[in-house]
Amino acid sequence: MSRPRIVIVGAGFAGYRTAKELSRKARGKADITLLNPTDYFLYLPLLPQVAAGILEPRRVTVSLSDTLPWVRLVLGEADGIDLDGRTVHYTDPEGARGTLAYDRLVLAAGSVNKLLPIPGVAEHAHGFRGLPEALYLRDHVTRQVELAAAADDPETCAARCTFVVVGAGYTGTEVAAQGQLFTDAQVRRHPLRKGMRPRWILLDIAERVLPELDSHLSRTADRTLRERGVEVRMGTSVKEATPQGVLLTDGEFVATRSLVWCVGVRPDPLAESLGLPMERGRLLVDPNLQVPGRPEVFACGDAAAVPDLDNPGQYTPMTAQHAWRQGRTAALNVAASLGAGVRRPYEHRDLGFVVDLGGAKAAANPLGVPLSGLAAGAVTRGYHLAAMPGNRVRVAADWLLDAVLPRQAVQLGLVRSWAVPLDTASPELTHAPGRPQARQDADARSGPGAATERETRPGEPACVQAHPQEPEVGASAGEAVIAEAKARETAERKSPEREPVEWESPEWESPEQSPGPARNHPGSEPATYQPGQGPGPTKRTDADPAEGDS
Numbered sequence: 001m002s003r004p005r006i007v008i009v010g011a012g013f014a015g016y017r018t019a020k021e022l023s024r025k026a027r028g029k030a031d032i033t034l035l036n037p038t039d040y041f042l043y044l045p046l047l048p049q050v051a052a053g054i055l056e057p058r059r060v061t062v063s064l065s066d067t068l069p070w071v072r073l074v075l076g077e078a079d080g081i082d083l084d085g086r087t088v089h090y091t092d093p094e095g096a097r098g099t100l101a102y103d104r105l106v107l108a109a110g111s112v113n114k115l116l117p118i119p120g121v122a123e124h125a126h127g128f129r130g131l132p133e134a135l136y137l138r139d140h141v142t143r144q145v146e147l148a149a150a151a152d153d154p155e156t157c158a159a160r161c162t163f164v165v166v167g168a169g170y171t172g173t174e175v176a177a178q179g180q181l182f183t184d185a186q187v188r189r190h191p192l193r194k195g196m197r198p199r200w201i202l203l204d205i206a207e208r209v210l211p212e213l214d215s216h217l218s219r220t221a222d223r224t225l226r227e228r229g230v231e232v233r234m235g236t237s238v239k240e241a242t243p244q245g246v247l248l249t250d251g252e253f254v255a256t257r258s259l260v261w262c263v264g265v266r267p268d269p270l271a272e273s274l275g276l277p278m279e280r281g282r283l284l285v286d287p288n289l290q291v292p293g294r295p296e297v298f299a300c301g302d303a304a305a306v307p308d309l310d311n312p313g314q315y316t317p318m319t320a321q322h323a324w325r326q327g328r329t330a331a332l333n334v335a336a337s338l339g340a341g342v343r344r345p346y347e348h349r350d351l352g353f354v355v356d357l358g359g360a361k362a363a364a365n366p367l368g369v370p371l372s373g374l375a376a377g378a379v380t381r382g383y384h385l386a387a388m389p390g391n392r393v394r395v396a397a398d399w400l401l402d403a404v405l406p407r408q409a410v411q412l413g414l415v416r417s418w419a420v421p422l423d424t425a426s427p428e429l430t431h432a433p434g435r436p437q438a439r440q441d442a443d444a445r446s447g448p449g450a451a452t453e454r455e456t457r458p459g460e461p462a463c464v465q466a467h468p469q470e471p472e473v474g475a476s477a478g479e480a481v482i483a484e485a486k487a488r489e490t491a492e493r494k495s496p497e498r499e500p501v502e503w504e505s506p507e508w509e510s511p512e513q514s515p516g517p518a519r520n521h522p523g524s525e526p527a528t529y530q531p532g533q534g535p536g537p538t539k540r541t542d543a544d545p546a547e548g549d550s
Helices: 013-026 044-051 131-150 154-160 170-189 215-228 320-337 373-387 392-404 477-494
Strands: 005-009 031-036 040-042 061-063 071-075 077-082 087-091 097-101 104-107 111-113 162-166 199-204 231-234 238-242 245-248 253-255 258-261 265-267 282-284 294-299 354-356 362-364
Touching: 005 013, 005 097, 013 031, 013 071, 013 320, 044 131, 044 170, 044 354, 044 373, 104 320, 131 154, 131 170, 131 258, 154 162, 154 253, 162 170, 162 253, 170 199, 170 215, 170 354, 215 231, 215 362, 294 320, 354 373, 362 373, 373 392
Parallel strands: 005 031, 005 104, 031 071, 104 294, 162 199, 162 258, 199 231
Antiparallel strands: 040 061, 077 087, 087 097, 111 265, 238 245, 245 253, 354 362
16 A cells, blocks of 8 residues: 655745654655745744844754655745645746645645735835845845945935834834844944934834734833834834835835835735635635645645634634644644544644843743743743754854854845845745746735736736825825935936846846846845846736734
């Protein structure tokens, strides 16, 4: 009798835990295949520390091959699933197509950046969901401080050392907290003009920081941010983004070259392409994490709408804690469906939450006990060390070195602005000219006024028509600045003196593609690079984004 074939799509918190548990239980008695675009598991909670120069990038990655015995790793992106034929179609990093047959399928494709219908955001903001985005932000912030220190114009200096973070959930709060410390340390070595210091602004339409957590954690984080100098502006968001800055919903125009988008996540569009019942972009499953009507298909993590048995009628939120625990339940139920063990529903008990605010500051409530200050900092770092499936000694060593040595603020230039677009279905990968794409990036659709195909993929024919914006009676000073910036951009694009862009990476270049005119993002590199045409047709479609963490 042949061994059962189990295919797991995605190696995030849910997919990695599923593979690890199945590997331990099967011990070679089943063919377990893990399909993932990268060869590592990314520990997302520590990603802000990579951007802030505390941890080296490899510290937050765990090798899949080294830590998953009895699991076959296939590098690639799933771009179609034949449920009737029980096959998964994928494209590997070099563009070759492949097919994986399965007897049991676990969908754990995770999530991507949540994009809202705000003009200019898709073009000028960068997300924070993958290692490439963290590396880009680290270089970008370093570059802006260095350029600001050398600027003669006070307005240019102020714009370059102003950083706007949208979204006061977990990610946005930690990025702003760590970012302020990082830039303050930089200006001690690269002093700015007299009276100037780096300015970090945290925006959210919610009434308080960390709106999804209890009031103690929210108050602690808010107080720490304000004491550190971060401008916390609740009830305010971005109305429009331009290369020169952002127009806020309260009418103020903030000159900046840096817009960090942390407005939560939406499920990976792979689930939507299956044509199965969905809940706000997530695949509906029963308490055993099985897809109704498809007993051979399981789903967990951000891709699945898992019933919350403690709150009937609701679904578990899209958090790393739930994804990690659901991965174990999925593995046990897959094994049970093959005759090993018994099925069990997904149940959870909150053990508390931790928020790292940089330095020795944190907010935590382990087992419901509210903590702040040094105690919270110790609990937070202890929790992360315990939760990481590897690299614990290396992470602890980096923390120790950061406590006694100054951080190295240097630009490596490994990730360019255009390589990490906000509107992408693959935040874990960099985009390069001519690079084969397994799937088309997710459309930026979330309601009237959403970004169109033409806006998010210059040079391609638009296939989504944007809804016209309603005219406003009066124009603010910020809107006047935006109008002037748009006019200047239009004039530059029409200028006959613009020379063609030269590629510095010929090995990525496709003979069928030619780069279009370069375009600057806020604070990006000079217009020397520009990605080529977007990917071709794909089976995947995107749904309206589900709610994220803010």
